[in-house]
Amino acid sequence: MSGVQSGGQSGVGPICVGLIWAEARGGVIGLDGVMPWHVPEDLAHFKATTLGGSVVMGRKTWDSIPERFRPFAGRENIVVTRQADWSADGAHVAHSVTEAIALAASLTPGERVWVTGGAEIYRAVLAASDAFTVDRLEVTEIDDDVAGDTHAPTIDAAWHVETADPASDWHVSRSGLPYRFLRYARA
Numbered sequence: 001m002s003g004v005q006s007g008g009q010s011g012v013g014p015i016c017v018g019l020i021w022a023e024a025r026g027g028v029i030g031l032d033g034v035m036p037w038h039v040p041e042d043l044a045h046f047k048a049t050t051l052g053g054s055v056v057m058g059r060k061t062w063d064s065i066p067e068r069f070r071p072f073a074g075r076e077n078i079v080v081t082r083q084a085d086w087s088a089d090g091a092h093v094a095h096s097v098t099e100a101i102a103l104a105a106s107l108t109p110g111e112r113v114w115v116t117g118g119a120e121i122y123r124a125v126l127a128a129s130d131a132f133t134v135d136r137l138e139v140t141e142i143d144d145d146v147a148g149d150t151h152a153p154t155i156d157a158a159w160h161v162e163t164a165d166p167a168s169d170w171h172v173s174r175s176g177l178p179y180r181f182l183r184y185a186r187a
Contacts, residue, residue, distance in 0.1 A: 015105045016112045018136035019122055020049060021152050022179075028148030029119065033064045036148060039173045042140040045181055046116075049138055050075055053111035054104030056097070058121040059086060075114075076107040080121055097124040098131045112136070122153045135186055143170055143178035159184040 022042045023029050030036070051074045059081040062070065071077035071090030078092045078100045087093060092107070094100035097115075104113040115125050115134075126134060137159060139152070162185040165171075170178035 015101060015132045016136070017101060017115065017125065017132050017134045018112050018138060019115045019125065019134060019153070020046060020138040021117055021122070022046075022140035022142060023152040024142040024144050024146045024148065026145070026148070027151040027154070028146050029117065029152045030064075030150035031146070031148045033060060036146045037142055037144065037177060038175050039140070039142060039177055039179050040175065041171065041173050042142075042179060045138075045140060047072075050114045050116070052108070053114055054078060054108045055114045055116045056080065056094075056100045056104055056121070056125075057116045058118050059083065061117045061121070062088065062091065064118075076104060078104050078107075080124075097121060098128050101125070101128075101132050114138075119150045119152070126153055137182075137184035139182045139184065141180050141182060143180075155184060158187055160187045 021029050022035065022039065024037065028036070050072070054076040055072055056078045057080070059079055062079045070088070076092065077090060078094055079088065080094050080097055080100045082095065092103055094103055101113055115121060137155065161182055163183045165181040170180050172178055
């Protein structure tokens with residue numbers, strides 16, 4: 001089992017952290033604060049993967065979610081923000097990714113903590129390797145060229161594809177876009 005004891009969090013145990021996102025060709029994950037595609041099957045996969053645990057996101061990601069879907073039901077929602085006085089119904093507030101991960105682990109002990117974006121939060125979590133270990137990436141690949149101003153983290157040689165669905169080729173969304181689910185683990 002990978003994961004390490006959270007810095008100073010007694011009783012929490014190993015914290016398993018995963019990052020989850022959907023990306024088009026070139027690693028595009030967003031344009032003007034929203035996903036520039038609609039793949040309902042990806043949204044269902046996101047829900048099934050994160051349900052029952054905690055999700056950590058930046059304030060801009062929170063703001064990009066339509067109000068009727070905030071907070072994500074059946075999950076503890078933790079929002080990372082620099083704004084000292086920020087609050088939102090149904091969301092816990094943290095002021096660093098380390099604080100957010102520790103809070104998430106205490107709210108849903110034994111469950112994987114899912115980091116849901118955006119790009120700045122993904123980078124900060126991957127850089128905070130002294131406090132916890134990211135051991136899984138859940139990536140939905142969208143086989144399409146789209147314009148974007150926000151990109152996913154680079155998946156380097158430290159990762160390998162553990163499962164691919166489908167194993168070869170692509171699913172085709174009800175919206176017409178080809179997509180597939182890839183689960184990465186540390187190599």
